Amino acid sequence: MLATLTRSRMFPRAALDGYHPLLSGVLLGVMAVAGGAGMALMAAAGEPGEPMRLERLTEDGQFKLRPSWSPDGRILLFARVGVDSIRTFRRDCQARVEQPLSEENHMQWDAVYSPDGQWIAVTHDAASPNQGNMDVWLLDVNSGKWSVLIGDAGKLSHEEYPSWSPDGKRLVFTSTRDGNPELYVIDREGKNLKRLTTYPGTDTHPNWSPDGTRIAWATDRWGSLEIAIMSVEGELLERLTQNDWLDDYPCWSPDGRYLAWMSHQGGQYEIYVMDLESRQTFNASCHPAADMFPSWRSDGRLCWVSQRDGVWDIYLTEP
Amino acid sequence: MMLAAGRSKVRTCQGWTRRELLRAGLWSVLPWSLAQWSRLWAVQQQVERPKAAILLWLWGGPSHLESFDPKPSAPVEYRGPFSTIPTAIPGVRFCELLPRLAARSHRVSIIRSLCHDSNDHGIAGTISLTGSNRGAVSLGGQTLPGQRLGTHGSVATRVWGFRPGLPQFVTIGGRLHQGKKSITGEDGGLLGALYDPFRMDYHPQRGVELPALTLHDGISPSGLEARDALRRRLNLLSRTCEQQGQLQQMNQYFEQAYGLLTSAQARQVFDVEQEPAAIREQYGRHRFGQCCLLARRLVEAGVRFVQVNWSSHVEPIEDTGDGGWDMHDRYFRQFQDRHSWMLDQALAALLDDLDQRGLLEQTVVVAVGEFGRTPKINEKSGRDHWNQCYCGLVAGGGFPQGIVVGASDARAEYPVDRPVSPADLFTTVFHHLGITTPRLTAVGLQPVGQLIEELL
Numbered sequence: 001m002l003a004t005l006t007r008s009r010m011f012p013r014a015a016l017d018g019y020h021p022l023l024s025g026v027l028l029g030v031m032a033v034a035g036g037a038g039m040a041l042m043a044a045a046g047e048p049g050e051p052m053r054l055e056r057l058t059e060d061g062q063f064k065l066r067p068s069w070s071p072d073g074r075i076l077l078f079a080r081v082g083v084d085s086i087r088t089f090r091r092d093c094q095a096r097v098e099q100p101l102s103e104e105n106h107m108q109w110d111a112v113y114s115p116d117g118q119w120i121a122v123t124h125d126a127a128s129p130n131q132g133n134m135d136v137w138l139l140d141v142n143s144g145k146w147s148v149l150i151g152d153a154g155k156l157s158h159e160e161y162p163s164w165s166p167d168g169k170r171l172v173f174t175s176t177r178d179g180n181p182e183l184y185v186i187d188r189e190g191k192n193l194k195r196l197t198t199y200p201g202t203d204t205h206p207n208w209s210p211d212g213t214r215i216a217w218a219t220d221r222w223g224s225l226e227i228a229i230m231s232v233e234g235e236l237l238e239r240l241t242q243n244d245w246l247d248d249y250p251c252w253s254p255d256g257r258y259l260a261w262m263s264h265q266g267g268q269y270e271i272y273v274m275d276l277e278s279r280q281t282f283n284a285s286c287h288p289a290a291d292m293f294p295s296w297r298s299d300g301r302l303c304w305v306s307q308r309d310g311v312w313d314i315y316l317t318e319p
Numbered sequence: 320m321m322l323a324a325g326r327s328k329v330r331t332c333q334g335w336t337r338r339e340l341l342r343a344g345l346w347s348v349l350p351w352s353l354a355q356w357s358r359l360w361a362v363q364q365q366v367e368r369p370k371a372a373i374l375l376w377l378w379g380g381p382s383h384l385e386s387f388d389p390k391p392s393a394p395v396e397y398r399g400p401f402s403t404i405p406t407a408i409p410g411v412r413f414c415e416l417l418p419r420l421a422a423r424s425h426r427v428s429i430i431r432s433l434c435h436d437s438n439d440h441g442i443a444g445t446i447s448l449t450g451s452n453r454g455a456v457s458l459g460g461q462t463l464p465g466q467r468l469g470t471h472g473s474v475a476t477r478v479w480g481f482r483p484g485l486p487q488f489v490t491i492g493g494r495l496h497q498g499k500k501s502i503t504g505e506d507g508g509l510l511g512a513l514y515d516p517f518r519m520d521y522h523p524q525r526g527v528e529l530p531a532l533t534l535h536d537g538i539s540p541s542g543l544e545a546r547d548a549l550r551r552r553l554n555l556l557s558r559t560c561e562q563q564g565q566l567q568q569m570n571q572y573f574e575q576a577y578g579l580l581t582s583a584q585a586r587q588v589f590d591v592e593q594e595p596a597a598i599r600e601q602y603g604r605h606r607f608g609q610c611c612l613l614a615r616r617l618v619e620a621g622v623r624f625v626q627v628n629w630s631s632h633v634e635p636i637e638d639t640g641d642g643g644w645d646m647h648d649r650y651f652r653q654f655q656d657r658h659s660w661m662l663d664q665a666l667a668a669l670l671d672d673l674d675q676r677g678l679l680e681q682t683v684v685v686a687v688g689e690f691g692r693t694p695k696i697n698e699k700s701g702r703d704h705w706n707q708c709y710c711g712l713v714a715g716g717g718f719p720q721g722i723v724v725g726a727s728d729a730r731a732e733y734p735v736d737r738p739v740s741p742a743d744l745f746t747t748v749f750h751h752l753g754i755t756t757p758r759l760t761a762v763g764l765q766p767v768g769q770l771i772e773e774l775l
Contacts, residue, residue, distance in 0.1 A: 061604060062523070065656065081657070083523060083606060083642075132635075132648050158649055158699060176649075179698045201395040202651065202700065220395070224402035224415065244402045245415055246655065267404070267418030269660075290660060310600035 061311030079109030121162035196234035216250035260294035377688035379633040379643030416659035419667030432725025432734035438704035443689035445504030450742035450767030472624035473514035490516035492628025683716030742768025
């Protein structure tokens with residue numbers, strides 16, 4: 001049943017190659033009536049035959065991990081990978097200034113704001129330099145105080161990639177505490193830990209839907225990494241992708257209608273977007289260079305990390 | 320008749336050398352691009368070059384399952400989360416995250432049955448870089464018996480001899496270590512410090528760094544210490560060496576080499592900024608990519624053995640250092656986020672660039688680490704050390720193309736066909752470099768392994 005929801009209802013394969021298939025006509029109409037994220041993407045697509053118009057947000061060229069936005073869309077969080085460190089930065093995209101999230105040279109990445117903007121959850125490597133020990137930490141934005149949301153459970157495990165519920169009361173994250181990457185939810189206060197998945201392979205990179213009822217994630221239970229959706233209780237609802245290449249890092253649009261993810265279709269990383277109502281899928285990045293780690297801004301504009309200018313920077317679709 | 324034979328062979332691009340094509344005058348009838356003719360011309364110009372080698376040292380030990388020996392049919396606890404893709408070699412598949420190398424597999428050969436007897440980085444590193452565990456130092460600090468052999472570039476230099484101009488042996492990258500403990504086996508060993516590599520590195524923000532220049536400026540205490548140690552050894556040698564002519568030759572070599580390092584002309588060789596932006600981006604503007612580009616520039620300028628260290632530290636970047644392959648934890652996320660595309664991009668670009676410049680036929684390229692990773696995924700979504708079976712890649716320099724040597728079992732745990740040691744691999748590399756048993760014997764050395772017949 002799940003399989004029938006995927007390839008047969010996805011956009012034809014041929015239309016996913018080459019330039020922006022939004023312009024093929026079918027999706028153009030779909031997106032025009034959709035509003036929100038769809039309108040933003042459609043506007044960025046420009047005239048037929050033109051690639052997506054993008055605004056380059058950073059220009060240092062260093063590799064970056066998982067950009068994300070403050071609720072007001074002003075602050076961009078991202079991790080910059082240096083030769084000997086991974087540090088998270090806050091970039092004010094209006095003032096065009098940035099500062100490290102921690103002044104203490106912490107190894108941190110995967111930072112995400114809480115829906116009210118009062119907290120930032122982040123993957124923190126507490127044991128570096130050694131074999132590493134990732135935990136999920138919280139930063140109280142107002143006080144600047146750090147706390148550990150979830151750490152090891154009696155033995156070394158890795159807790160990472162937090163995603164907030166839309167009410168800001170819970171987080172979903174990946175952990176190896178039971179011997180392989182599984183998904184767990186926990187209260188913001190660090191209580192009521194609950195395991196969502198029980199598959200012996202990889203379940204990872206969860207993203208909570210804006211309506212609070214579903215979680216998208218990546219799993220290799222059918223072979224290579226695929227995108228699927230579960231209920232917040234852990235019940236598998238739907239397999240979204242079915243193919244022979246990596247699909248990872250799913251991310252819901254603010255209106256919940258679209259899901260973006262990173263795909264290795266065609267032998268390189270691209271950003272794909274699925275309209276969850278029509279089940280049409282298109283290549284949003286469409287560039288010979290690699291595009292990774294999609295993230296929606298609150299106004300429906302999509303950003304990601306791209307190598308399109310020869311180095312690694314963060315780009316945002318233009319309004 | 321010749322044209323009839325030519326048509327059949329040109330179609331498959333096999334069986335005819337470029338020189339033969341030139342001689343046959345087929346340039347006038349073949350629909351080749353200007354670039355292809357330029358490459359052909361370059362080959363013609365380079366055909367008499369002495370052979371060189373580029374060793375891409377994948378320190379930390381990359382997973383053989385996530386590179387050139389995937390096992391998609393293995394149980395989920397073994398196979399990992401990635402798919403596989405076909406290659407240009409019929410029936411051979413690579414990990415899906417190495418598409419450029421898969422597309423170039425007809426120009427490389429893969430060994431799927433490398434193995435040796437240590438899963439300690441330090442010992443395995445010495446085994447791989449010298450062909451022997453003699454003098455190796457383990458993580459625990461134990462030194463194995465025997466006098467440490469010279470590393471491959473040092474042995475090659477010993478055979479080739481010093482010559483005016485650039486150094487024969489250059490290592491790009493810092494000194495290899497696990498934790499804070501340096502490993503042995505990346506220097507001259509019993510051949511002495513005279514055969515140590517000249518070192519340089521590339522920093523993504525600072526550009527090319529030459530420790531030798533730092534040494535001249537007196538900035539680096541460690542460099543000064545090494546220089547002083549070398550001076551003392553030279554003095555000792557001068558007291559004991561009966562062959563003053565040889566000593567003078569060595570001194571002359573060092574004077575020339577250091578002088579060259581400080582000359583404007585030589586520094587141009589090291590200046591990757593002089594490369595067109597498109598070439599730099601083809602390699603990737605990350606450390607390993609630019610180091611591979613620097614290796615090509617060095618070989619083009621006449622350096623004959625270049626070792627590119629992927630990193631100094633075995634550990635991945637989360638654990639300090641500059642991102643080795645020793646990913647006991649979260650192997651798959653780190654591999655898909657960084658290591659896979661960096662290796663795929665840089666190595667593919669190096670093969671293309673060497674080929675375009677007509678250098679590939681004269682340059683052996685080897686990509687290998689000290690071991691592979693445990694086929695069974697551990698409890699931290701990582702893979703641990705696995706010396707029982709792993710992969711290596713060879714290309715250029717006369718190596719046959721599109722060959723797979725050896726095979727592993729269904730879970731990539733052990734060789735089921737043709738086990739091969741690192742010593743065998745580098746004995747075969749030496750063979751293609753013209754460093755044969757008689758030439759080794761002539762300088763008091765001997766092969767450390769057996770020739771791999773399939774790769775001759």
